[in-house]
Amino acid sequence: MIIVIDGINQHKFKDVLDEMFKLRARVFGDRLGWEVNIEDGRERDQFDDLNPAHVVSISDEGDVVGCMRLLQTTGPHMLADVFNSILDGEPPIRSSQVWEATRFCVDTKKLGRGRGKNSVSYVTSEVMIGSFEYAMEAGVKDAVAVIDPVMNRVLQRSGNAPYDYVGTAxxxxxxxxxxxxxxxxxxxxxxxxxxxxxxxxxxLSDEQARNLFDKIETAQMSPANRDHKPLTELETYFVEQMAAAKTEPERQAVLNLIEALSDKFTPEQKTALLQTPRAFAHEA
Structure with missing residues (x-):
């Protein structure tokens, strides 16, 4: 599912953007070997400081698995300021109705092959749909993208072929x-x-995206997961239920259920789970 993060709502999704920058570092730096700026495992450039719109795909598990950056061409953008040699001396595109689409990538390690929901192909299409629909809603008529021949072939065979090209490769x-x-x-x-x-x-709405991304953060924060072992389905259920509890009776009901099912846990797991609810209750 897609969340668009821009200058208006980015304060809500700093952690999502952080995961996105990590994904970009893994793809552009590690896998593709591009000469990009990577610091502390995150790939960022000067155009990320211009409040672009980031179209981010979040999986059902709460992972960032794809993204694209949309930037107006009326100001600084990559085709004008980095890849201007492509233009063969022609002036760069400057129009409020043309946006630049860059930094597209997907997580090939977390996504599979084929055409299913958790595939590279599906997430690629999902990011493209989100980007074009968001741009259309903003009154944008065209998108210009700096791509390589491999991406050009991907676009051509996925119902998204460019209708023209600017300058020369x-x-x-x-x-x-x-x-x-x-x-x-x-x-x-x-x-x-x-x-x-x-x-x-x-x-996704902002609230839906926040809840989905929080699922994985909640599991990672749990004292039951401090040894970095994967949480069982039952442990994950209790962590999520406690995170969702809004009142003391709701929290107590979760505690009572943990006690009732105590034979399902080792003593260490039970202790950790009982500590986790108290931590949430203290923070609420």
Missing amino acids: KPMGKVVAMAALMDCSEERISSIRNYAGIDHDVF
């Missing part, structure tokens, strides 16, 4: 870069949806 370090134009239109979105078999609304 140029060697950029280890890759060849080209600037592709794609219209933000109902026809393009429909084509991507048909390819991926996605007919539902891909967007």
Whole structure:
């Protein structure tokens, strides 16, 4: 599912953005070997400081598995200021109705092959749908993207082929870069949806995204997980129930259930779970 993080709501999702920057470092730095700025395991550049819109895919497990950055072309952007040699001396695109799409990536280690929901293909299409629908809602007519020939082929076979190109392809370090134009239109979105078999609304509300991402953070915070062993389904259930409890009677009901099922846990697990609710109760 997709959450769009921009200058308005980014204060709510600093941890999601942090995971996104880590994903970008793993993909662009480690896997692709691009010459990008990586500090403390996070890939960021000067364009991330301009309040772009980040289209982020979050899995059902609460992991960041894909992203793309959308930036207005009326100010600084990569095609104008980094990849301008592609333009062959022509002036860069400057229009309020054209956005630049960059830093697209997906987590190939957490996603599988094929066309299923947890596949690279599905998340790629989901990010594209979210990006084009968000841009259309903002009145954007076209997107320009700096891509390589491999990504160009991916777009062509996934119902998302560019309708034109700007300038000419140029060697950029280890890759060849080209600037592709794609219209933000109902026809393009429909084509991507048909390819991926996605007919539902891909967007999460801020609240839904926050709750989904918090699921994994809650499990990682639990004293029951301090030894870094995977939580059992029952442990995860109790951690989530306690996190969702709003009143003292609700918290007590979870405690009572833990006691009733005490034979299902080792003494260490039981102690940790009983400490976890008290920590939540103290913070509430």
